[in-house]
Amino acid sequence: MTGAELGLAIGLGVLGAGVGGLQASQQNRAAGRAASSARLAAQIQSRQVAEAAQLERLKAFREAELVRGRVRVAAAAAGIAPDIGVFNTLLQQEAFDYAINQSIIERNAQNQIASVLSGGAANIAQIRSQMQNPFLSGLSGAIQGAQTGLAIGGAINSIGSAMQAPNIGGVGGAPSYGGGFGPRTGGFGSPTAFA
Numbered sequence: 120m121t122g123a124e125l126g127l128a129i130g131l132g133v134l135g136a137g138v139g140g141l142q143a144s145q146q147n148r149a150a151g152r153a154a155s156s157a158r159l160a161a162q163i164q165s166r167q168v169a170e171a172a173q174l175e176r177l178k179a180f181r182e183a184e185l186v187r188g189r190v191r192v193a194a195a196a197a198g199i200a201p202d203i204g205v206f207n208t209l210l211q212q213e214a215f216d217y218a219i220n221q222s223i224i225e226r227n228a229q230n231q232i233a234s235v236l237s238g239g240a241a242n243i244a245q246i247r248s249q250m251q252n253p254f255l256s257g258l259s260g261a262i263q264g265a266q267t268g269l270a271i272g273g274a275i276n277s278i279g280s281a282m283q284a285p286n287i288g289g290v291g292g293a294p295s296y297g298g299g300f301g302p303r304t305g306g307f308g309s310p311t312a313f314a
Contacts, residue, residue: 130264132261132262132264133261133264134264135260135261135262135263135264135267136257136258136260136261136264137257137260138260139253139256139257139258139259139260139261139263140253140254140256140257140260142251142256142260143251143252143253143255143256143257144253146249146250146251147250147251147253150246150247150249150250151250153246154243154246154247157239157242157243157246158239158243160239161235161236161238161239161240161242162239164235164239165232165235165236168228168231168232168235169228169232171228172224172225172227172228172231175224175228176221176224176225179217179220179221179224180217183213183214183216183217183220186213187210187213190206190209190210190213191206193206194206
């Protein structure tokens with residue numbers, strides 16, 4: 120490994136570390152914003168469910184008051200006190216029905232709010248699972264950058280080696296099949312070389 124390969128590997132490793140850490144940090148900020156939005160949405164939906172339940176409770180109260188008023192009017196028309204006999208039984212039944220309706224409205228609201236909050240918590244958990252550790256992302260980027268630098272350096276060295284003229288002969292470039300030049304060697308210069 121040459122100094123150029125090592126320098127390229129270190130340089131790309133540092134660059135990869137910086138890019139990996141920056142990307143992780145940006146992704147974490149985006150995930151944090153998404154989690155905050157999911158939390159706010161769950162809070163708004165919970166408040167809407169609570170407000171709708173309050174409206175249902177008010178409607179049930181008004182309907183109960185309407186029934187009570189009708190029972191009292193009927194009792195008055197009959198000349199009987201509303202807290203005696205059948206009219207009293209009707210008022211007690213209406214009070215029982217009203218209590219059950221209020222209980223159902225409250226239970227439905229609690230279930231809907233629990234559903235909204237658990238859905239919001241699941242969304243936030245899913246968003247947070249996408250967050251990355253900037254240090255580990257930087258380390259991974261550094262390793263990948265160093266590997267890339269080493270690969271590029273090795274490729275540059277192999278291209279440089281391939282560009283040099285090959286030595287096809289022995290010492291001094293002489294062909295390897297014959298002893299060299301001159302009359303004593305039996306090579307190209309000898310009188311018997313081409314005879």
